[in-house]
Amino acid sequence: MTVADGTSYLGIIEIGDICARMRARSLGLFEQLGRWVFDTPDPSSQRLFAEAAHRHAWHAELWAQRAPVIPAVDLDGPTAGAPAALIPATERIPLYTAALDEFVDELRSIGARVDPVLDPSTVRTVDLVTADLLDLRTRLRLC
Numbered sequence: 001m002t003v004a005d006g007t008s009y010l011g012i013i014e015i016g017d018i019c020a021r022m023r024a025r026s027l028g029l030f031e032q033l034g035r036w037v038f039d040t041p042d043p044s045s046q047r048l049f050a051e052a053a054h055r056h057a058w059h060a061e062l063w064a065q066r067a068p069v070i071p072a073v074d075l076d077g078p079t080a081g082a083p084a085a086l087i088p089a090t091e092r093i094p095l096y097t098a099a100l101d102e103f104v105d106e107l108r109s110i111g112a113r114v115d116p117v118l119d120p121s122t123v124r125t126v127d128l129v130t131a132d133l134l135d136l137r138t139r140l141r142l143c
Contacts, residue, residue, distance in 0.1 A: 009114065011071050016072060022063045026059040029096075033056065034049075034050075036092055040089050042143070045089075049092075052083055055136065059129045066121055068076055093143055100140070104130055104137070
């Protein structure tokens with residue numbers, strides 16, 4: 001079965017890989033933002049980073065719950081990585097904004113390839129995470 005643009009719908013192995021990648025990405029943002037909370041001088045940015053960190057942790061849980069339980073899916077594999085470099089406080093908002101934009105673009109691409117009839121769980125997960133990221137993106141403009 002193909003999507004309108006000629007690509008195919010996602011298969012179960014690909015969905016598993018996507019869940020693992022999105023979980024890893026969410027955990028990475030959770031960890032990074034958690035570190036920023038403690039050394040960001042601006043209170044409004046601190047508060048937003050703290051809230052965003054909690055949302056990303058929840059997103060990681062959503063992706064883990066959505067992942068198919070099959071031997072071919074290693075949910076923990078993509079989470080290993082080097083610690084992030086120290087980012088100056090003045091560069092955090094632009095860096096996080098760019099990360100959110102990239103994340104939303106990828107989720108939209110994934111959402112376009114999900115069969116809503118056969119896989120409503122992935123559609124719902126993509127929609128929930130996308131809505132949260134867009135909300136955070138909007139609020140970053142206020143900082």
